[in-house]
Amino acid sequence: MMRGLFRRRGPQAVEQYGAPGQGSGTAVSAITIVLILGGWWVVTQLGLIRPLFLPAPEMVISKFAKIACTEHYFEQVLVAVGGLAKVEAKCHGFSDHALHEHILWSLYRVFGAFALATVTAVPIGIAMGMNRHARGVFDPPIEFYRPIPPLAYLPLTIIWFGIGESGKLFLIFLACFAPIAINARAGVRSVSIEQIHAAYSMGASHRQVLRQVVLKAALPEILTGMRVAIAFGWTTLVAAEMVAAKAGIGVMVLNAARFLATDIVFLGIIVIGAVAFVFDLMMRRFERALVPWKGKV
Amino acid sequence: MTAIVSLDRVSVEFPAVDGAGAVRALEDVSLEFRDNEFVVALGASGCGKTTLLNVIAGFLSPTSGEVLHKNTPVRGPGPDRGVVFQKHALLPWLNVLENTEFGLKLQGVAKDERLSRARDYLALVGLSDFERYPIYQLSGGMQQRVGLARALTCDPDMLLMDEPLGALDAFTRENMQELVLDAWRKTRKVVFFITHSVEEALFMATRLIVMSPRPGRITHTYDIDFCRRFFETGNAREVKSSSDFIALREEVLSIIYGEETGDGPP
Numbered sequence: 001m002m003r004g005l006f007r008r009r010g011p012q013a014v015e016q017y018g019a020p021g022q023g024s025g026t027a028v029s030a031i032t033i034v035l036i037l038g039g040w041w042v043v044t045q046l047g048l049i050r051p052l053f054l055p056a057p058e059m060v061i062s063k064f065a066k067i068a069c070t071e072h073y074f075e076q077v078l079v080a081v082g083g084l085a086k087v088e089a090k091c092h093g094f095s096d097h098a099l100h101e102h103i104l105w106s107l108y109r110v111f112g113a114f115a116l117a118t119v120t121a122v123p124i125g126i127a128m129g130m131n132r133h134a135r136g137v138f139d140p141p142i143e144f145y146r147p148i149p150p151l152a153y154l155p156l157t158i159i160w161f162g163i164g165e166s167g168k169l170f171l172i173f174l175a176c177f178a179p180i181a182i183n184a185r186a187g188v189r190s191v192s193i194e195q196i197h198a199a200y201s202m203g204a205s206h207r208q209v210l211r212q213v214v215l216k217a218a219l220p221e222i223l224t225g226m227r228v229a230i231a232f233g234w235t236t237l238v239a240a241e242m243v244a245a246k247a248g249i250g251v252m253v254l255n256a257a258r259f260l261a262t263d264i265v266f267l268g269i270i271v272i273g274a275v276a277f278v279f280d281l282m283m284r285r286f287e288r289a290l291v292p293w294k295g296k297v
Numbered sequence: 298m299t300a301i302v303s304l305d306r307v308s309v310e311f312p313a314v315d316g317a318g319a320v321r322a323l324e325d326v327s328l329e330f331r332d333n334e335f336v337v338a339l340g341a342s343g344c345g346k347t348t349l350l351n352v353i354a355g356f357l358s359p360t361s362g363e364v365l366h367k368n369t370p371v372r373g374p375g376p377d378r379g380v381v382f383q384k385h386a387l388l389p390w391l392n393v394l395e396n397t398e399f400g401l402k403l404q405g406v407a408k409d410e411r412l413s414r415a416r417d418y419l420a421l422v423g424l425s426d427f428e429r430y431p432i433y434q435l436s437g438g439m440q441q442r443v444g445l446a447r448a449l450t451c452d453p454d455m456l457l458m459d460e461p462l463g464a465l466d467a468f469t470r471e472n473m474q475e476l477v478l479d480a481w482r483k484t485r486k487v488v489f490f491i492t493h494s495v496e497e498a499l500f501m502a503t504r505l506i507v508m509s510p511r512p513g514r515i516t517h518t519y520d521i522d523f524c525r526r527f528f529e530t531g532n533a534r535e536v537k538s539s540s541d542f543i544a545l546r547e548e549v550l551s552i553i554y555g556e557e558t559g560d561g562p563p
Binding site: 292 | 384
Protein backbone atom coordinates (compact mmCIF):
# COMPACT_ATOMS: atom_id res chain seq x y z
CA MET A 1 0.00 0.00 0.00
CA MET A 2 2.78 2.43 0.93
CA ARG A 3 4.71 1.60 -2.21
CA GLY A 4 1.66 2.32 -4.31
CA LEU A 5 1.30 5.62 -2.52
CA PHE A 6 4.79 6.91 -3.05
CA ARG A 7 5.91 5.21 -6.25
CA ARG A 8 5.97 7.51 -9.26
CA ARG A 9 3.75 6.16 -11.97
CA GLY A 10 3.19 7.03 -15.60
CA PRO A 11 -0.34 7.63 -16.86
CA GLN A 12 -2.44 4.48 -16.93
CA ALA A 13 -5.14 3.49 -19.36
CA VAL A 14 -8.07 4.27 -17.04
CA GLU A 15 -6.71 7.63 -15.98
CA GLN A 16 -7.73 10.66 -17.95
CA TYR A 17 -4.90 13.07 -18.58
CA GLY A 18 -5.14 16.13 -16.35
CA ALA A 19 -8.48 15.24 -14.71
CA PRO A 20 -8.32 16.66 -11.16
CA GLY A 21 -8.45 14.34 -8.16
CA GLN A 22 -8.83 11.03 -9.97
CA GLY A 23 -8.25 7.65 -8.35
CA SER A 24 -9.49 6.26 -5.04
CA GLY A 25 -8.53 7.96 -1.78
CA THR A 26 -9.63 5.06 0.42
CA ALA A 27 -6.13 3.72 1.08
CA VAL A 28 -4.87 7.13 2.11
CA SER A 29 -7.89 7.62 4.38
CA ALA A 30 -7.18 4.28 6.07
CA ILE A 31 -3.57 5.35 6.68
CA THR A 32 -4.74 8.67 8.12
CA ILE A 33 -7.11 6.97 10.55
CA VAL A 34 -4.43 4.48 11.66
CA LEU A 35 -1.93 7.32 12.18
CA ILE A 36 -4.36 9.38 14.27
CA LEU A 37 -5.38 6.44 16.47
CA GLY A 38 -1.78 5.20 16.72
CA GLY A 39 -0.53 8.68 17.59
CA TRP A 40 -3.21 8.97 20.26
CA TRP A 41 -2.18 5.61 21.75
CA VAL A 42 1.59 6.31 21.65
CA VAL A 43 1.28 9.78 23.19
CA THR A 44 -0.83 8.48 26.10
CA GLN A 45 1.33 5.35 26.65
CA LEU A 46 4.45 7.50 26.93
CA GLY A 47 2.63 9.77 29.39
CA LEU A 48 3.36 12.88 27.34
CA ILE A 49 -0.10 14.34 28.06
CA ARG A 50 -1.99 13.96 31.33
CA PRO A 51 -5.19 11.82 31.15
CA LEU A 52 -7.21 14.85 32.28
CA PHE A 53 -6.49 16.44 28.91
CA LEU A 54 -6.15 13.35 26.74
CA PRO A 55 -7.35 10.02 28.15
CA ALA A 56 -5.83 6.84 26.73
CA PRO A 57 -7.90 4.95 24.14
CA GLU A 58 -8.25 1.96 26.46
CA MET A 59 -9.69 4.28 29.16
CA VAL A 60 -12.35 5.42 26.71
CA ILE A 61 -13.07 1.81 25.73
CA SER A 62 -13.40 0.64 29.33
CA LYS A 63 -15.63 3.64 30.09
CA PHE A 64 -17.72 2.62 27.12
CA ALA A 65 -18.09 -0.91 28.53
CA LYS A 66 -19.04 0.51 31.95
CA ILE A 67 -21.56 3.10 30.77
CA ALA A 68 -23.05 0.81 28.16
CA CYS A 69 -23.39 -1.85 30.91
CA THR A 70 -22.00 -4.50 28.56
CA GLU A 71 -21.38 -6.95 31.43
CA HIS A 72 -24.91 -6.49 32.80
CA TYR A 73 -26.56 -7.15 29.45
CA PHE A 74 -24.21 -10.01 28.61
CA GLU A 75 -25.23 -11.73 31.87
CA GLN A 76 -28.89 -11.13 31.06
CA VAL A 77 -28.36 -12.99 27.79
CA LEU A 78 -26.61 -15.81 29.64
CA VAL A 79 -29.54 -16.07 32.10
CA ALA A 80 -31.97 -16.17 29.20
CA VAL A 81 -30.16 -19.06 27.52
CA GLY A 82 -29.76 -20.80 30.88
CA GLY A 83 -25.99 -20.47 31.26
CA LEU A 84 -26.22 -18.42 34.44
CA ALA A 85 -28.51 -18.46 37.48
CA LYS A 86 -28.95 -14.71 38.01
CA VAL A 87 -27.60 -11.36 36.85
CA GLU A 88 -24.79 -10.24 39.18
CA ALA A 89 -23.33 -7.20 37.38
CA LYS A 90 -24.96 -3.85 38.16
CA CYS A 91 -25.81 -1.23 35.57
CA HIS A 92 -25.05 2.29 36.73
CA GLY A 93 -24.52 4.02 33.40
CA PHE A 94 -23.79 7.73 33.70
CA SER A 95 -26.14 10.36 35.13
CA ASP A 96 -28.59 7.54 36.03
CA HIS A 97 -28.88 6.35 32.43
CA ALA A 98 -27.11 3.66 30.46
CA LEU A 99 -25.41 4.71 27.23
CA HIS A 100 -28.16 3.35 24.99
CA GLU A 101 -30.75 5.41 26.88
CA HIS A 102 -28.68 8.55 26.29
CA ILE A 103 -28.39 7.65 22.61
CA LEU A 104 -32.12 6.90 22.25
CA TRP A 105 -33.12 10.19 23.88
CA SER A 106 -30.84 12.11 21.52
CA LEU A 107 -32.03 10.13 18.50
CA TYR A 108 -35.63 10.85 19.51
CA ARG A 109 -34.93 14.60 19.71
CA VAL A 110 -32.87 14.85 16.52
CA PHE A 111 -35.05 12.61 14.37
CA GLY A 112 -38.33 13.88 15.84
CA ALA A 113 -37.37 17.46 14.99
CA PHE A 114 -35.94 16.33 11.64
CA ALA A 115 -39.18 14.54 10.72
CA LEU A 116 -41.25 17.59 11.69
CA ALA A 117 -38.95 19.82 9.66
CA THR A 118 -39.16 17.53 6.62
CA VAL A 119 -42.97 17.35 6.52
CA THR A 120 -43.28 21.14 6.87
CA ALA A 121 -40.24 22.41 4.94
CA VAL A 122 -40.72 20.32 1.78
CA PRO A 123 -44.23 21.65 0.99
CA ILE A 124 -43.23 25.20 1.92
CA GLY A 125 -40.04 25.03 -0.17
CA ILE A 126 -41.96 23.63 -3.14
CA ALA A 127 -44.61 26.35 -2.74
CA MET A 128 -41.84 28.96 -2.68
CA GLY A 129 -40.47 27.58 -5.92
CA MET A 130 -43.88 27.41 -7.60
CA ASN A 131 -45.54 30.62 -6.46
CA ARG A 132 -44.25 34.15 -6.09
CA HIS A 133 -46.67 34.95 -3.28
CA ALA A 134 -45.48 32.00 -1.21
CA ARG A 135 -41.91 33.03 -1.95
CA GLY A 136 -42.66 36.58 -0.89
CA VAL A 137 -44.18 35.40 2.39
CA PHE A 138 -41.57 32.84 3.45
CA ASP A 139 -38.35 34.23 2.03
CA PRO A 140 -37.75 37.10 4.53
CA PRO A 141 -38.26 35.10 7.77
CA ILE A 142 -36.22 32.12 6.55
CA GLU A 143 -33.36 34.22 5.24
CA PHE A 144 -33.42 36.30 8.44
CA TYR A 145 -33.23 33.49 11.00
CA ARG A 146 -31.06 31.10 8.95
CA PRO A 147 -27.63 32.63 9.74
CA ILE A 148 -28.40 33.18 13.45
CA PRO A 149 -26.60 30.61 15.67
CA PRO A 150 -29.08 28.43 17.62
CA LEU A 151 -27.37 29.37 20.91
CA ALA A 152 -28.48 32.95 20.30
CA TYR A 153 -32.18 32.11 20.26
CA LEU A 154 -31.93 29.30 22.81
CA PRO A 155 -33.03 31.67 25.65
CA LEU A 156 -36.07 32.64 23.60
CA THR A 157 -37.15 29.01 23.17
CA ILE A 158 -36.94 28.62 26.99
CA ILE A 159 -39.15 31.68 27.48
CA TRP A 160 -41.63 30.42 24.89
CA PHE A 161 -41.66 26.69 25.54
CA GLY A 162 -40.22 26.29 29.03
CA ILE A 163 -37.62 23.66 29.82
CA GLY A 164 -39.55 20.62 28.58
CA GLU A 165 -39.07 18.55 25.44
CA SER A 166 -40.95 20.89 23.09
CA GLY A 167 -38.35 23.66 23.40
CA LYS A 168 -35.54 21.23 22.56
CA LEU A 169 -37.47 19.88 19.58
CA PHE A 170 -38.22 23.42 18.41
CA LEU A 171 -34.56 24.42 18.53
CA ILE A 172 -33.44 21.43 16.44
CA PHE A 173 -36.50 21.85 14.19
CA LEU A 174 -35.41 25.38 13.32
CA ALA A 175 -31.89 24.18 12.51
CA CYS A 176 -33.26 21.50 10.15
CA PHE A 177 -36.03 23.58 8.56
CA ALA A 178 -34.07 26.18 6.58
CA PRO A 179 -31.77 23.86 4.59
CA ILE A 180 -34.66 21.59 3.57
CA ALA A 181 -36.90 24.51 2.53
CA ILE A 182 -34.12 26.22 0.59
CA ASN A 183 -33.11 23.04 -1.22
CA ALA A 184 -36.71 22.10 -2.06
CA ARG A 185 -37.16 25.58 -3.52
CA ALA A 186 -33.98 25.22 -5.58
CA GLY A 187 -35.13 21.75 -6.65
CA VAL A 188 -38.21 23.20 -8.32
CA ARG A 189 -35.88 25.12 -10.60
CA SER A 190 -34.15 21.92 -11.73
CA VAL A 191 -37.23 20.88 -13.71
CA SER A 192 -36.85 22.02 -17.31
CA ILE A 193 -39.58 24.04 -19.01
CA GLU A 194 -39.58 21.42 -21.80
CA GLN A 195 -40.51 18.70 -19.29
CA ILE A 196 -43.41 20.82 -18.02
CA HIS A 197 -44.53 21.73 -21.55
CA ALA A 198 -44.33 18.07 -22.57
CA ALA A 199 -46.60 17.09 -19.68
CA TYR A 200 -49.16 19.80 -20.49
CA SER A 201 -49.14 18.87 -24.18
CA MET A 202 -50.01 15.30 -23.18
CA GLY A 203 -53.07 16.50 -21.29
CA ALA A 204 -51.71 16.93 -17.76
CA SER A 205 -53.55 19.07 -15.21
CA HIS A 206 -51.69 21.59 -13.01
CA ARG A 207 -51.93 19.16 -10.13
CA GLN A 208 -50.46 16.31 -12.20
CA VAL A 209 -47.58 18.52 -13.33
CA LEU A 210 -46.86 19.42 -9.71
CA ARG A 211 -47.02 15.87 -8.37
CA GLN A 212 -45.64 13.85 -11.27
CA VAL A 213 -43.09 16.23 -12.77
CA VAL A 214 -42.01 19.03 -10.42
CA LEU A 215 -41.90 16.99 -7.20
CA LYS A 216 -40.02 14.14 -8.85
CA ALA A 217 -37.53 16.49 -10.48
CA ALA A 218 -36.95 18.27 -7.16
CA LEU A 219 -36.37 15.01 -5.26
CA PRO A 220 -32.54 14.90 -5.62
CA GLU A 221 -32.21 18.38 -4.15
CA ILE A 222 -34.75 17.67 -1.42
CA LEU A 223 -32.65 14.67 -0.35
CA THR A 224 -29.51 16.83 -0.39
CA GLY A 225 -31.33 19.33 1.84
CA MET A 226 -32.28 16.52 4.22
CA ARG A 227 -28.65 15.40 4.48
CA VAL A 228 -27.51 18.93 5.27
CA ALA A 229 -30.40 19.34 7.72
CA ILE A 230 -29.65 16.24 9.77
CA ALA A 231 -26.03 17.39 10.13
CA PHE A 232 -27.30 20.76 11.43
CA GLY A 233 -29.59 18.81 13.76
CA TRP A 234 -26.65 17.00 15.38
CA THR A 235 -24.79 20.32 15.64
CA THR A 236 -27.70 21.85 17.52
CA LEU A 237 -28.30 18.82 19.75
CA VAL A 238 -25.77 19.75 22.46
CA ALA A 239 -27.14 23.29 22.65
CA ALA A 240 -30.69 21.92 22.96
CA GLU A 241 -29.70 19.49 25.73
CA MET A 242 -27.95 22.23 27.74
CA VAL A 243 -31.32 23.14 29.18
CA ALA A 244 -32.57 20.75 31.86
CA ALA A 245 -32.24 17.50 29.94
CA LYS A 246 -32.01 14.38 32.10
CA ALA A 247 -30.71 12.04 29.43
CA GLY A 248 -29.05 12.47 26.04
CA ILE A 249 -25.60 12.24 24.53
CA GLY A 250 -25.24 16.04 24.67
CA VAL A 251 -26.14 16.27 28.35
CA MET A 252 -23.85 13.30 29.06
CA VAL A 253 -20.93 15.22 27.55
CA LEU A 254 -21.85 18.42 29.41
CA ASN A 255 -22.15 16.64 32.77
CA ALA A 256 -18.92 14.74 32.20
CA ALA A 257 -17.11 18.00 31.46
CA ARG A 258 -18.42 19.41 34.73
CA PHE A 259 -16.78 16.48 36.60
CA LEU A 260 -13.65 16.66 34.39
CA ALA A 261 -14.41 13.11 33.18
CA THR A 262 -12.56 13.65 29.92
CA ASP A 263 -12.86 10.01 28.89
CA ILE A 264 -16.67 10.29 28.89
CA VAL A 265 -16.47 13.55 26.94
CA PHE A 266 -14.40 11.69 24.33
CA LEU A 267 -16.85 8.79 24.35
CA GLY A 268 -19.82 11.12 23.78
CA ILE A 269 -18.11 12.91 20.93
CA ILE A 270 -17.19 9.63 19.25
CA VAL A 271 -20.76 8.32 19.64
CA ILE A 272 -22.28 11.47 18.08
CA GLY A 273 -19.79 11.29 15.22
CA ALA A 274 -20.45 7.59 14.65
CA VAL A 275 -24.25 7.90 14.69
CA ALA A 276 -24.18 10.89 12.32
CA PHE A 277 -21.76 9.08 10.01
CA VAL A 278 -23.87 5.92 9.89
CA PHE A 279 -26.98 7.96 9.13
CA ASP A 280 -25.20 9.83 6.36
CA LEU A 281 -24.10 6.51 4.80
CA MET A 282 -27.72 5.34 4.95
CA MET A 283 -28.92 8.55 3.33
CA ARG A 284 -26.38 8.19 0.53
CA ARG A 285 -27.49 4.62 -0.15
CA PHE A 286 -31.12 5.73 0.02
CA GLU A 287 -30.27 8.49 -2.46
CA ARG A 288 -28.67 6.07 -4.92
CA ALA A 289 -31.73 3.82 -4.74
CA LEU A 290 -34.29 6.63 -4.95
CA VAL A 291 -32.70 9.03 -7.46
CA PRO A 292 -30.33 6.94 -9.59
CA TRP A 293 -30.54 9.56 -12.33
CA LYS A 294 -28.93 12.26 -10.18
CA GLY A 295 -26.05 13.94 -12.03
CA LYS A 296 -26.64 11.88 -15.18
CA VAL A 297 -29.13 14.05 -17.05
CA MET B 298 -59.96 19.33 -47.75
CA THR B 299 -60.62 20.81 -44.33
CA ALA B 300 -57.81 22.11 -42.21
CA ILE B 301 -56.88 20.23 -39.02
CA VAL B 302 -55.23 23.34 -37.62
CA SER B 303 -55.32 26.80 -39.09
CA LEU B 304 -53.76 30.14 -38.19
CA ASP B 305 -55.62 33.31 -39.04
CA ARG B 306 -53.49 36.48 -39.21
CA VAL B 307 -51.50 35.55 -36.10
CA SER B 308 -49.14 38.17 -34.67
CA VAL B 309 -46.96 37.82 -31.59
CA GLU B 310 -45.24 40.80 -30.04
CA PHE B 311 -42.83 40.51 -27.12
CA PRO B 312 -42.85 43.65 -24.96
CA ALA B 313 -39.74 45.79 -24.58
CA VAL B 314 -37.32 44.62 -21.87
CA ASP B 315 -34.30 46.48 -20.44
CA GLY B 316 -33.90 49.10 -23.13
CA ALA B 317 -34.36 46.69 -26.06
CA GLY B 318 -37.39 47.65 -28.14
CA ALA B 319 -40.49 45.50 -28.51
CA VAL B 320 -39.94 42.53 -30.83
CA ARG B 321 -42.47 41.48 -33.44
CA ALA B 322 -41.72 37.77 -33.44
CA LEU B 323 -44.57 36.98 -35.82
CA GLU B 324 -46.53 39.29 -38.08
CA ASP B 325 -49.79 38.39 -39.80
CA VAL B 326 -49.06 34.72 -40.30
CA SER B 327 -51.89 32.77 -41.90
CA LEU B 328 -51.38 29.06 -42.43
CA GLU B 329 -53.43 25.91 -42.86
CA PHE B 330 -52.41 22.38 -41.94
CA ARG B 331 -54.39 19.84 -43.92
CA ASP B 332 -54.72 16.10 -43.51
CA ASN B 333 -51.51 14.06 -43.83
CA GLU B 334 -49.31 17.06 -44.58
CA PHE B 335 -45.66 17.30 -43.57
CA VAL B 336 -44.98 21.03 -43.22
CA VAL B 337 -41.41 22.12 -42.61
CA ALA B 338 -40.48 25.63 -41.42
CA LEU B 339 -37.03 26.84 -42.38
CA GLY B 340 -35.27 30.10 -41.65
CA ALA B 341 -32.40 31.86 -39.93
CA SER B 342 -32.29 32.17 -36.14
CA GLY B 343 -34.83 34.64 -34.80
CA CYS B 344 -37.25 34.32 -37.70
CA GLY B 345 -40.06 33.18 -35.40
CA LYS B 346 -40.11 29.45 -36.21
CA THR B 347 -40.18 28.39 -32.58
CA THR B 348 -42.63 31.18 -31.69
CA LEU B 349 -44.92 29.84 -34.41
CA LEU B 350 -44.67 26.32 -32.98
CA ASN B 351 -45.31 27.59 -29.44
CA VAL B 352 -48.42 29.42 -30.59
CA ILE B 353 -49.77 26.29 -32.29
CA ALA B 354 -48.90 24.15 -29.25
CA GLY B 355 -50.70 26.65 -27.01
CA PHE B 356 -47.65 27.55 -24.91
CA LEU B 357 -47.98 31.14 -26.13
CA SER B 358 -51.07 33.24 -26.84
CA PRO B 359 -51.01 35.35 -30.00
CA THR B 360 -51.10 39.12 -29.51
CA SER B 361 -53.66 39.25 -32.29
CA GLY B 362 -55.22 36.71 -34.63
CA GLU B 363 -56.37 33.22 -33.80
CA VAL B 364 -55.28 29.59 -33.91
CA LEU B 365 -58.07 27.13 -34.67
CA HIS B 366 -58.01 23.38 -34.14
CA LYS B 367 -60.87 21.81 -36.11
CA ASN B 368 -62.63 25.21 -36.02
CA THR B 369 -62.30 25.53 -32.21
CA PRO B 370 -59.97 28.26 -30.90
CA VAL B 371 -56.82 26.95 -29.21
CA ARG B 372 -56.71 28.12 -25.58
CA GLY B 373 -53.68 26.19 -24.35
CA PRO B 374 -51.69 22.98 -24.78
CA GLY B 375 -53.62 19.76 -25.18
CA PRO B 376 -53.22 16.11 -26.12
CA ASP B 377 -54.58 16.75 -29.63
CA ARG B 378 -51.29 18.49 -30.51
CA GLY B 379 -48.24 16.39 -29.54
CA VAL B 380 -44.82 18.03 -29.18
CA VAL B 381 -41.32 16.64 -29.72
CA PHE B 382 -38.65 18.94 -28.28
CA GLN B 383 -35.10 19.71 -29.34
CA LYS B 384 -33.79 18.45 -26.03
CA HIS B 385 -35.63 15.22 -25.39
CA ALA B 386 -37.53 16.49 -22.27
CA LEU B 387 -38.04 12.91 -21.08
CA LEU B 388 -38.46 12.19 -17.38
CA PRO B 389 -35.31 10.51 -16.01
CA TRP B 390 -37.10 8.80 -13.10
CA LEU B 391 -39.14 6.74 -15.57
CA ASN B 392 -37.75 4.06 -17.88
CA VAL B 393 -38.33 3.97 -21.65
CA LEU B 394 -41.73 2.23 -21.45
CA GLU B 395 -42.97 4.37 -18.55
CA ASN B 396 -41.96 7.54 -20.39
CA THR B 397 -43.82 6.37 -23.48
CA GLU B 398 -47.04 5.57 -21.62
CA PHE B 399 -46.81 8.69 -19.41
CA GLY B 400 -49.29 10.75 -21.46
CA LEU B 401 -51.96 8.03 -21.38
CA LYS B 402 -51.40 7.65 -17.64
CA LEU B 403 -52.04 11.38 -17.20
CA GLN B 404 -55.26 10.97 -19.16
CA GLY B 405 -56.37 8.08 -16.95
CA VAL B 406 -56.23 5.33 -19.57
CA ALA B 407 -56.30 1.79 -18.12
CA LYS B 408 -52.92 0.16 -17.59
CA ASP B 409 -53.30 -2.73 -20.07
CA GLU B 410 -54.33 -0.43 -22.89
CA ARG B 411 -51.62 2.13 -22.27
CA LEU B 412 -48.93 -0.55 -22.13
CA SER B 413 -50.05 -2.14 -25.37
CA ARG B 414 -50.25 1.23 -27.14
CA ALA B 415 -46.87 2.32 -25.78
CA ARG B 416 -45.32 -0.96 -26.96
CA ASP B 417 -46.79 -0.50 -30.44
CA TYR B 418 -45.14 2.89 -30.84
CA LEU B 419 -41.85 1.76 -29.30
CA ALA B 420 -41.83 -0.95 -31.95
CA LEU B 421 -42.53 1.69 -34.61
CA VAL B 422 -39.38 3.61 -33.60
CA GLY B 423 -37.36 0.39 -33.21
CA LEU B 424 -36.92 0.45 -29.43
CA SER B 425 -38.80 -2.70 -28.41
CA ASP B 426 -35.66 -4.19 -26.88
CA PHE B 427 -35.05 -1.15 -24.67
CA GLU B 428 -38.35 -1.00 -22.72
CA ARG B 429 -36.70 -1.34 -19.30
CA TYR B 430 -33.74 0.94 -19.96
CA PRO B 431 -33.37 4.14 -17.95
CA ILE B 432 -33.38 6.98 -20.44
CA TYR B 433 -30.00 8.36 -19.33
CA GLN B 434 -28.36 5.20 -20.64
CA LEU B 435 -29.63 5.81 -24.18
CA SER B 436 -27.83 7.70 -26.95
CA GLY B 437 -29.15 11.08 -28.11
CA GLY B 438 -30.81 9.54 -31.17
CA MET B 439 -32.55 6.87 -29.09
CA GLN B 440 -33.78 9.49 -26.62
CA GLN B 441 -35.35 11.42 -29.49
CA ARG B 442 -36.99 8.21 -30.69
CA VAL B 443 -38.52 7.78 -27.21
CA GLY B 444 -39.70 11.41 -27.42
CA LEU B 445 -41.35 10.65 -30.77
CA ALA B 446 -42.95 7.42 -29.48
CA ARG B 447 -44.20 9.28 -26.39
CA ALA B 448 -45.87 11.97 -28.48
CA LEU B 449 -47.41 9.42 -30.90
CA THR B 450 -48.75 7.23 -28.07
CA CYS B 451 -51.18 10.03 -27.11
CA ASP B 452 -52.56 9.74 -30.66
CA PRO B 453 -52.62 13.50 -31.42
CA ASP B 454 -54.13 14.96 -34.61
CA MET B 455 -50.95 16.93 -35.15
CA LEU B 456 -47.30 16.47 -34.29
CA LEU B 457 -45.17 19.54 -33.57
CA MET B 458 -41.42 18.95 -33.82
CA ASP B 459 -39.06 21.71 -32.72
CA GLU B 460 -35.66 20.97 -34.29
CA PRO B 461 -35.87 17.39 -33.01
CA LEU B 462 -32.73 16.32 -34.89
CA GLY B 463 -30.68 19.47 -34.25
CA ALA B 464 -28.48 17.98 -31.54
CA LEU B 465 -27.63 14.73 -33.36
CA ASP B 466 -24.50 13.84 -35.33
CA ALA B 467 -24.76 13.86 -39.13
CA PHE B 468 -25.02 10.09 -39.55
CA THR B 469 -27.64 9.56 -36.84
CA ARG B 470 -29.50 12.56 -38.19
CA GLU B 471 -29.95 11.08 -41.67
CA ASN B 472 -31.16 7.80 -40.16
CA MET B 473 -33.59 9.70 -37.97
CA GLN B 474 -34.96 11.63 -40.97
CA GLU B 475 -35.94 8.35 -42.57
CA LEU B 476 -37.36 7.03 -39.28
CA VAL B 477 -39.51 10.15 -38.77
CA LEU B 478 -40.77 9.95 -42.37
CA ASP B 479 -41.57 6.28 -41.88
CA ALA B 480 -43.50 7.00 -38.67
CA TRP B 481 -45.37 9.81 -40.42
CA ARG B 482 -46.34 7.58 -43.35
CA LYS B 483 -47.61 4.84 -41.03
CA THR B 484 -49.50 7.08 -38.57
CA ARG B 485 -50.75 9.66 -41.11
CA LYS B 486 -50.44 12.58 -38.68
CA VAL B 487 -50.18 16.21 -39.70
CA VAL B 488 -46.60 17.19 -38.93
CA PHE B 489 -45.13 20.63 -38.34
CA PHE B 490 -41.35 20.30 -38.31
CA ILE B 491 -38.75 23.00 -37.64
CA THR B 492 -35.19 22.75 -38.86
CA HIS B 493 -32.08 24.77 -39.64
CA SER B 494 -30.95 22.38 -42.34
CA VAL B 495 -32.06 23.16 -45.90
CA GLU B 496 -31.35 19.62 -47.06
CA GLU B 497 -33.39 18.13 -44.22
CA ALA B 498 -36.27 20.50 -44.96
CA LEU B 499 -36.38 19.67 -48.68
CA PHE B 500 -36.04 15.95 -48.09
CA MET B 501 -38.84 15.66 -45.55
CA ALA B 502 -41.45 18.27 -46.45
CA THR B 503 -44.59 17.99 -48.51
CA ARG B 504 -44.81 21.74 -48.02
CA LEU B 505 -41.85 23.96 -47.20
CA ILE B 506 -42.32 27.40 -45.67
CA VAL B 507 -39.35 29.74 -45.59
CA MET B 508 -39.47 32.34 -42.85
CA SER B 509 -37.69 35.62 -42.46
CA PRO B 510 -36.88 37.66 -39.34
CA ARG B 511 -37.75 41.19 -38.13
CA PRO B 512 -40.70 40.86 -38.18
CA GLY B 513 -41.08 37.07 -38.33
CA ARG B 514 -43.15 36.14 -41.36
CA ILE B 515 -43.53 33.55 -44.12
CA THR B 516 -41.82 34.74 -47.31
CA HIS B 517 -41.88 31.67 -49.58
CA THR B 518 -43.90 28.47 -49.80
CA TYR B 519 -43.01 25.39 -51.86
CA ASP B 520 -45.11 22.30 -52.44
CA ILE B 521 -42.58 19.47 -52.92
CA ASP B 522 -42.57 15.68 -53.10
CA PHE B 523 -39.02 14.48 -52.45
CA CYS B 524 -40.20 12.43 -49.47
CA ARG B 525 -42.71 10.59 -51.68
CA ARG B 526 -39.91 9.84 -54.15
CA PHE B 527 -37.95 8.45 -51.22
CA PHE B 528 -40.89 6.19 -50.31
CA GLU B 529 -40.96 4.87 -53.88
CA THR B 530 -37.26 4.20 -54.26
CA GLY B 531 -36.17 3.78 -50.63
CA ASN B 532 -32.92 5.48 -51.51
CA ALA B 533 -32.35 8.72 -49.65
CA ARG B 534 -28.93 9.46 -51.17
CA GLU B 535 -30.35 9.19 -54.68
CA VAL B 536 -33.14 11.66 -53.86
CA LYS B 537 -30.74 14.09 -52.19
CA SER B 538 -28.29 14.00 -55.10
CA SER B 539 -30.88 14.38 -57.88
CA SER B 540 -30.49 17.49 -59.99
CA ASP B 541 -33.85 19.09 -59.13
CA PHE B 542 -33.18 18.55 -55.40
CA ILE B 543 -29.83 20.32 -55.71
CA ALA B 544 -31.30 23.12 -57.80
CA LEU B 545 -34.05 23.78 -55.27
CA ARG B 546 -31.54 23.55 -52.40
CA GLU B 547 -29.44 26.30 -54.02
CA GLU B 548 -32.53 28.42 -54.61
CA VAL B 549 -33.64 28.18 -50.97
CA LEU B 550 -30.08 28.75 -49.74
CA SER B 551 -29.81 31.92 -51.80
CA ILE B 552 -33.10 33.17 -50.31
CA ILE B 553 -31.84 32.64 -46.77
CA TYR B 554 -28.34 34.02 -47.38
CA GLY B 555 -29.75 36.88 -49.43
CA GLU B 556 -31.79 37.96 -46.44
CA GLU B 557 -28.89 37.68 -44.05
CA THR B 558 -26.45 39.69 -46.19
CA GLY B 559 -29.04 42.09 -47.63
CA ASP B 560 -30.53 43.07 -44.29
CA GLY B 561 -27.39 44.26 -42.59
CA PRO B 562 -27.26 44.74 -38.83
CA PRO B 563 -30.62 45.61 -37.25
